Amino acid sequence: MKFEKHVFVCTNQRKEGERKSCGEECGMELVKTFKKILKEKGLKNSIRAQRAGCLDACEYGPSVVVYPDGIYYGGVQPGDINEIVEEHLISNRPVKRLIIDFSGSSATSE
Amino acid sequence: MKFEKHVFVCTNQRKEGERKSCGEECGMELVKTFKKILKEKGLKNSIRAQRAGCLDACEYGPSVVVYPDGIYYGGVQPGDINEIVEEHLISNRPVKRLIIDFSGSSATSE
Numbered sequence: 620m621k622f623e624k625h626v627f628v629c630t631n632q633r634k635e636g637e638r639k640s641c642g643e644e645c646g647m648e649l650v651k652t653f654k655k656i657l658k659e660k661g662l663k664n665s666i667r668a669q670r671a672g673c674l675d676a677c678e679y680g681p682s683v684v685v686y687p688d689g690i691y692y693g694g695v696q697p698g699d700i701n702e703i704v705e706e707h708l709i710s711n712r713p714v715k716r717l718i719i720d721f722s723g724s725s726a727t728s729e
Numbered sequence: 730m731k732f733e734k735h736v737f738v739c740t741n742q743r744k745e746g747e748r749k750s751c752g753e754e755c756g757m758e759l760v761k762t763f764k765k766i767l768k769e770k771g772l773k774n775s776i777r778a779q780r781a782g783c784l785d786a787c788e789y790g791p792s793v794v795v796y797p798d799g800i801y802y803g804g805v806q807p808g809d810i811n812e813i814v815e816e817h818l819i820s821n822r823p824v825k826r827l828i829i830d831f832s833g834s835s836a837t838s839e
Contacts, residue, residue, distance in 0.1 A: 620799035621785070621786075621794075621799065621801055621831055622799070625794070625796070625799070627737060627781060630782075667785060669781065669782045669783065669784070669785075670781070670782035671737060671779065671780070671781040671782065672740075672760075672779045672780035672781065673779065674779070675731070675777060675779075676731075684731075684735070686735070686796035686797055686799070687796055687797040687798075687799050688797075689730035689731065689732070689735070689796070689797050691731060721731055
């Protein structure tokens with residue numbers, strides 16, 4: 620495993636007039652905040668956060684997925700990132716209040 | 730786990746004159762080929778392939794990472810995708826000849 624944790628942040632942007640996309644909201648700001656915090660904590664060689672296209676969780680966005688755990692977070696705001704880093708990425712305690720519950724959903728794809 | 734396998738393909742494009750990037754080579758073609766094959770095989774609800782930013786494996790590109798396994802593939806060409814799908818994504822036998830060996834490397838970041 621190249622990274623202990625690898626975080627993908629949806630920064631997908633749809634054309635104006637189409638339904639809401641994560642990138643329009645704050646996708647790139649989330650990526651920048653993750654990168655800044657990981658660098659400050661000296662973790663950037665073991666934990667990576669980066670941008671990604673549509674994660675197929677549009678209706679829960681802004682969305683983020685953490686691998687290898689496969690845990691999806693929804694409605695993520697820049698103010699949530701420090702908690703995700705401290706609790707989940709470092710201490711392996713996923714942040715329950717942000718976890719997307721896909722049961723019964725029919726998530727739509729890009 | 731929303732997807733049994735989740736494939737991220739680097740489609741990062743650097744500005745002209747900077748060092749080579751995966752996206753310039755064939756990143757988007759790889760994404761399209763993955764999606765086409767997964768759809769044809771009726772796997773698109775259980776296995777997802779999508780675009781991503783820089784995967785921090787630039788010198789091995791075009792690069793792809795498969796989660797939850799955390800296996801990186803390098804030098805991937807459209808003609809390799811069917812083998813990755815059949816062998817790794819469906820049958821859990823990673824395609825050894827394409828796996829990136831990071832031991833001793835100092836991969837550079839975006």
